[in-house]
Amino acid sequence: MPAAPSPTPPPQHFDLTALPAEARYKLLTAVVVPRPIAWVCTLGEDGHVNLAPYSFFGLMGSDPPVVAFAPGNRPDGTPKDTARNIGPGGAFTVNLVSFDLAPLMNATATDFPHRHSEPGALGIALSPGVQVPTPRVAAAPAALECREVQTLTIGRTRIILGEVLGLVLQQEAVQDAARHHVNTAALDLVGRLGGRGTYARTRDTFVLDRLTYEAWQAAQEGES
Template sequence: MTPEAPVPASEHFDVAALSAPQRYKLLTAVVVPRPIAWVSTLGPGGEVNLAPYSFFGLMGTDPAVVAFAPGNRPDGTPKDTALHIGPGGEFTVNLVSAALAGAMNETATDFPRERGEARAVGVALAPGVRVAVPRVALSPAALECREVQTVTVGRTRVILGEVLGLHLRADALADAARLHVETAALDLVGRLGGRGTYTYTRDTFDLERMTYAEWRAGRGETED
């Protein structure tokens, strides 16, 4: 791509002027694919809540921080996940493989507060190590987290969590000593759009990052 390339036609949207449903429809169709945080938390009575969120990402590694955005119920009250975590609370982000996509979708159902999704759907759980919150036993990777800050902008709530521990399925480790992960073995899925469309992570390609000297050589530039 060069500066001389023609600029394709585009449509500009004043996002601030759109309604919340319009913004959701437009932006979730554009920011894709989105990884899925299948978040497990503990309710007041010890029931395990399990809900998926695709407004999610890894924000850094020193310390390791993840962010996800649990919204509100239609009546305006916080969803169970946000209520259970609270300040300094624990949660586990379970990553979703293709084999778990169906169960993940079931837990997105708006269950009553007193009914835990994990038990209702029949999702097998395993104990946490650094946190008291169980993880999804069949998840290929699970991040044990503790809330460090919750940022609220209007009606958008973003929970920041420090990653304290990582469970990784053995067949996804090519070399544990060297921390070499076979990412393809995780067979994770991502979210497309805002409703029921998902994507696999099986079709990949590699691009090597260049040094500035390599970039100049590729452009045929020489030293001054």
């Protein structure tokens, strides 16, 4: 007789309220994947341009369009330049990251000193904003021009909510401008996997049609 299958082990539960922040980070960044990357461009008081990537980022709605991202603090507890530069009602530009730009994006994650311009140090070309004063990465396949509408602080987590005022798309990604159709595959975006160093491309896709309730009922009847 064939051997009986081994019993499936029960799921492992982690009490996040009892774990230190480092452990929570390791667990959550490993399972909430892939995460889109907000390559955020801001202006300092003296006009210097700051550019830094954040993968605690997402689109929260479309009426009005709102994005959220969570810039952390420096090890000494002071805000990073991104949060400091934006402030209440401040402008910022979210550049989306293509596969070709991933190495440059990763380089801007270097902990440069305060008021040090990453685009200047790394030779990243910028283009002026259209609806906001902050520039965008010229080679980025898409850029969202935003202004801060609310910043939430929950413990040591800071969440910046921004209304998206404008969208800049490279021409190769514009499928039909009149019908607002985008060739998403042409963006060739990357996402973050885990906490350090691992990324995913958005090339391996599949399609699932969304059913109306009536179509779902008809499908059930057809199977019975």
